[in-house]
Amino acid sequence: MxxxxxxxxxxxxxxxxxxxxxxxxxxxxxxxxxxxxxxxxxxxxxxxxxxxxxxxxxxxxxxxxxxxxxxxxxxxxxxxxxxxxxxxxxxxxxxxxxVSPYRQLLYGISEEVSRDNVECVRFLLQKQLPKRKLLDSTTMLELFIEMEKAGIVHETQLEE
The missing domain is CATH 1.10.533.10 (Death Domain, Fas)
Structure with a gap:
């Protein structure tokens, strides 16, 4: 042991x-x-x-x-x-x-997103997430978590 x-x-x-x-x-x-x-x-x-x-x-x-x-x-x-x-x-x-295919997909996407693109995603989410959540989320993984909490992304909503 x-x-x-x-x-x-x-x-x-x-x-x-x-x-x-x-x-x-x-x-x-x-x-x-x-x-x-x-x-x-x-x-x-x-x-x-x-x-x-x-x-x-x-x-x-x-x-x-x-x-x-x-x-x-x-x-x-x-x-x-x-x-x-x-x-x-x-x-x-x-x-x-x-680890579900959904979680693998999100992680894979996060690995391909540059810091500049994270800023673009934060900008695009301005109307969907509270400003504080956007400011606190500095990585794509953190943004995905906030998006999941808000119901923006979900395992059953990948095609939209």
Missing amino acids: SGNIQKLLSICEDLTLEDLSALKFLSLEHIPLRKLESIQDPKELLLALQDKGLLDNSDLSFLKELLFRISRNDLLNDRLRCSRNEVKRELQIPSRAK
Whole structure:
């Protein structure tokens, strides 16, 4: 058990704040937003995942998926001793992926949006979101969360 704990602590030390934000966003369907908003440290996130039964000593598959989704292949290889291709194959098995295609899509979009384009999106949302929410949201992931709260985007409203 201590081997996996050491691996997890090592992973936590290597995660950036940007990584943490991405992991929290990808975990939104499993951990309530209110809980995620209070998490400021990767260790807290891992504890929340453990509390939800998504992470335990014998099953690190969700953590592997999260690291795969945010392209932290270095942590997959060095800390968890698995390759990106292994995780990719595992996720192709039906019901193995725990991050929904919707959440994957939003995350993928956020990765492609430049800071200048985030400003453009904020401008376009002026009439749909309160000014305070727009000012507080500095990343595309934060804007997506505010858009979800306001009902602007939803898993069933992707085609509009």
